[in-house]
Amino acid sequence: MTTGPLSKSMPLTTKLSHTAVFWIGFCVVMAVLIVAPLVLPEYWRRFLTEILIWGLLAMSSDILIGYTGMVSFGHSAFFGLGMYGAAAALLIVSPPNLWLAILFGLGGAAGAALFVAYFSTRLRDIYFAITTLIFSQIFYVIIFTWTEVTGGENGLIFSRPHFTIPFLYDTRFSTATLHWFVLAVVAGSYVLLRRIMQSPFGMVLQSIRENEARTRAIGYPVERYKIVAVMLSGLFAGLAGVLYAVQNQFAAAEFVFFTTSGDTVIFNVMGGIGTLVGPIVGAGFFQLIRELLSRIFGDQFPYLIPLGVIFIVMIIFLPQGLLGFARRWLNR
Amino acid sequence: MSGEAVNDVRSPANGRTAASVPVLKTELLTVRFGGLAALSKVNFEVKRDEVCAIIGPNGAGKSTFFNCLTGVLKPTSGRILFDGEDITGLPSNTISQKGIARSYQITNIMPNASALENVRIAAQSRRHAWNMISHHSAFPNINERAEAALRSVGLLDKADQLAANLSHGEQRNLEIGIALATEPTLLCLDEPTAGMSTAETHDTLQLVRRIAKNLTILIVEHDMQVVMELCHRITVLHYGEILADGTPEEIQRNSKVQEVYLKT
Incomplete structure (x- = not known):
């Protein structure tokens, strides 16, 4: 692809082997995740599916945190709107339709993302973070208080849609098939997002992270790129919300509360920002430790205290996160 | 006064x-x-x-x-x-x-990107900038433009080095290379x-x-x-x-x- 002397310093063979190694690794992880529900007991099957969903949410926010350099505390809003959008589709249309739920969820998240993006991308750094946090809290308050529509405190309960391919196929989700469906969505999202982050557009986002003023000076309308980045991020966060709604058959206001956004940021930092897979690993790590702590010490145990200590230790000794060391390699 | x-x-x-x-x-x-x-x-x-x-x-x-x-x-x-x-x-x-392109008095580059990436992002600002599907290195015209800019500032042999690892003088020249890659008049x-x-x-x-x-x-x-x-x-x-x-x-x-x- 490259011409001239550059192809000497970057021979095709190493490029190929890098790609090969990457996809072999990808296939191995996929194989493990595909086989997992066949060997895991019911509880852990659901647990793994949930990790993937949180991972998708964390991955979506990595687009902003890791690639564009904007820390968003608004992802609970996108996640929640995805969730309530799916709920709307599943409650209104009978029989509940999976694809319609996804469509509604994405629509809800896109609306919220457009609103948040339009106002908050004018600001930078901590001001951006605070603004997104405020917007997500506005959505929380609306959802929490508008009981007639959103169920308020009690949330909404609905039945799980079938997996359908129109006119061809219709089946109930089992925990295993739901896991595979979620896995397919999350893996597909990963491949797509990785490609987008390696595209010219993705390079502009990383350029904004590295040096915003210079990016503008070489001719990029930075605000427009940021708006699209927030929209993209919000869409995938909404997708995670839809999956969560389908998995758990309820939508609750507590997920729109800003602690969800906080968890998302923590997954990112633990797993390694700017890697896309890191946040999934971070989500898994976080959930596993929480699960272990409550298994050992019981449900009432204030698990956040030891988790906080672990988090601090990680920040000190592993500031790039679990996968941060592979950052350049993963993005090549 | x-x-x-x-x-x-x-x-x-x-x-x-x-x-x-x-x-x-x-x-x-x-x-x-x-x-x-x-x-x-x-x-x-x-x-x-x-x-x-x-x-x-x-x-x-x-x-x-x-x-x-x-x-x-x-x-x-x-x-x-x-x-x-x-x-x-x-x-x-x-x-x-x-x-109109400019270079800066205080070096203003992207230190964590390679020299080539620094000029490629500048060359890319004129074409394919919103492409989300292709790999960023897959555009021969952008690569040529970026290489030409590096060549004219004498940094082609350092293309793959991180900008942060270049000497001060080289960083200053990379600065000019970035400006050149935007094809200014x-x-x-x-x-x-x-x-x-x-x-x-x-x-x-x-x-x-x-x-x-x-x-x-x-x-x-x-x-x-x-x-x-x-x-x-x-x-x-x-x-x-x-x-x-x-x-x-x-x-x-x-x-x-x-x-x-x-x-x-």
């Missing part, structure tokens, strides 16, 4: 540029920071294919002038015309797209030799001379010696006003300029 602004000898024609269409023109350009006039009523012109310099002691308003041209600052009053088009107050990305260099050793300064001046063959260049410089042999025309700024304007020889002979430079 200092005396009245005198527009000294405006040398006619400047020799080689017969067409002499001004690429850049400022009319009564004024910038005030509170009560302080960083620039007052500056009328300035750059003709096509010319190499001009703006010199002046520290605080003369040189960088302010540059910041106005490139959209970082909005002038308080006055107009900036580029190719006859009013670009006053446009954002810097629009100005870049119109064809007017290149503004803000103290391109700042902080360089004598040898590096010499190399960079050679480099500027090389790229000046097919570009209009405007240099802001603190050190008069640097621009003497390089430029067709020199403008001296002092306390935000034009003190003198002419060929290097005229400027050297000018008594007011000598006074200002001897004082500081």
